[in-house]
Structure formats: structure tokens, C-alpha cells
Amino acid sequence: MGHLVNLSGQKFGRLTVVQKSEQKQISGALWDCACECGGKATVNSLKLRTGHTGSCGCLKVEAVPNLRHGHSGTRTHRSWKEMRQRCLNPKSDKWQWYGGRGITVCKEWDSFEQFLLDMGERPIGMTLDRIDSDGGYKKDNCRWANPKQQAETNRGIFKKNRVANNKTSQEVIDQMRLMRHQGAKLKEIAAVFNKDVSVVSGLIKHGPRSSRSSLHVNSEIPLCR
Ligand SMILES: [Zn+2]
Numbered sequence: 001m002g003h004l005v006n007l008s009g010q011k012f013g014r015l016t017v018v019q020k021s022e023q024k025q026i027s028g029a030l031w032d033c034a035c036e037c038g039g040k041a042t043v044n045s046l047k048l049r050t051g052h053t054g055s056c057g058c059l060k061v062e063a064v065p066n067l068r069h070g071h072s073g074t075r076t077h078r079s080w081k082e083m084r085q086r087c088l089n090p091k092s093d094k095w096q097w098y099g100g101r102g103i104t105v106c107k108e109w110d111s112f113e114q115f116l117l118d119m120g121e122r123p124i125g126m127t128l129d130r131i132d133s134d135g136g137y138k139k140d141n142c143r144w145a146n147p148k149q150q151a152e153t154n155r156g157i158f159k160k161n162r163v164a165n166n167k168t169s170q171e172v173i174d175q176m177r178l179m180r181h182q183g184a185k186l187k188e189i190a191a192v193f194n195k196d197v198s199v200v201s202g203l204i205k206h207g208p209r210s211s212r213s214s215l216h217v218n219s220e221i222p223l224c225r
Pocket residue numbers: 014035036037038039055056057058059
């Protein structure tokens with residue numbers, strides 16, 4: 001291979017090069033990049049250096065026409081942007097729980113103005129919550145909710161899923177991690193799943209002790225006392 005310019009550590013738009021990718025390409029090196037939004041992308045040198053690719057795909061998701069609303073950076077606008085990322089951008093770190101599960105955003109909410117009109121400004125301390133957790137993001141399925149209401153929704157998802165499809169331990173852990181992502185305290189998660197805080201903390205950090213794959217694994221995790 002010829003002379004390779006190491007791009008590690010360099011920043012291109014929203015992307016910071018982490019390392020040379022293991023993946024092979026015929027022309028030019030591929031680089032693993034971390035995006036400002038939390039997403040990841042693997043991009044070749046040329047596309048980085050010419051500015052062809054400057055994000056994990058999140059820029060495209062945000063680039064909807066008519067952005068002259070003067071709300072960029074506000075709480076409400078951040079909620080709208082994050083909703084779109086987790087539902088529309090497969091590179092988002094939360095995709096698996098949203099877009100990857102078929103959770104959609106209604107066409108009307110391509111427009112931030114319409115979202116603002118439907119939902120109003122986001123109150124301090126509240127987050128965007130779906131009333132039916134299997135339904136998409138649209139006016140009649142969304143509300144601004146405080147952490148307590150959000151925890152109740154999560155408890156509902158958990159119960160429903162447990163009955164519906166005999167959740168595996170990995171799914172339970174994913175659910176716990178999702179709640180953590182959403183800002184729930186360990187104590188709150190422990191209450192939802194009826195587990196000890198230390199157990200929940202261990203599961204979120206390390207997953208199950210072995211690859212056993214049914215619900216009862218939780219009760220077998222020893223308490224660290
Ligand atoms: Zn991104």
C-alpha cells in the first residue's frame with residue numbers, strides 16, 4: 001500500500017476521525033468517525049477531505065427547508081431534532097429503540113413550525129413522550145412528560161412486552177439502558193423493574209453475567225453485599 005496520510009483525530013464538519021477502519025476499500029482508506037450527535041460513520045479519505053461527507057447522516061435529517069424560525073438551539077427545537085435523529089437516522093445511537101423498531105415521525109413534523117404549533121414550547125424538566133409506546137411521533141400520541149410520567153410509560157412498555165413476547169434478559173437490559181439514556185435515575189429504574197439498585201446498575205454497565213437468555217437471569221445476579 002502507498003503512503004497513507006493518517007487522519008486520526010482530525011475533524012471534518014461534525015465528524016472526528018477515530019481510527020483507520022478495519023473495512024477494506026479498493027481506492028483510498030476508510031476511517032471510523034464519531035459524529036457530534038453521538039452517531040458513527042465509516043467514510044473514505046476523499047469524501048472527508050473534499051467535505052462531501054461531514055456527518056453521520058444527521059445533517060441530512062435536519063436539513064429540512066424553511067429553517068428560518070429562529071428557534072435553533074432552544075429546548076423545543078432540540079427535542080424535535082433528537083426525535084428525528086432517533087427515528088430517521090440509522091446511525092443514531094438510539095436508533096435500535098426507535099427507527100429500528102419501526103417508530104415513525106409523521107409527515108407534518110418534517111416542519112419544526114408545525115411541531116411547535118402542535119406541541120407548544122417544551123416546559124422545563126419535561127421530555128417528549130409517546131402515550132402509546134408502540135405508536136409513532138404525531139400530535140395525538142405525544143405529550144410533554146416529567147420523569148415520573150415517563151417512568152410510568154416505561155413500566156407499561158415493560159409489562160406489556162413481558163406478557164406479549166416473553167422478553168429476553170437482553171431486551172430487559174436494553175429497556176433499562178434506554179431509560180437511563182432518557183435521564184431516569186437508577187432508583188427509578190429499579191422501582192420499575194422491581195430490582196435492587198445495585199443489580200440494575202450492574203446490568204446497565206455490564207449486561208448479564210453470562211449469555212443465558214431468559215428473564216429469570218435477573219434473579220440469579222448476586223447482590224453485591
Ligand atoms: Zn451525526
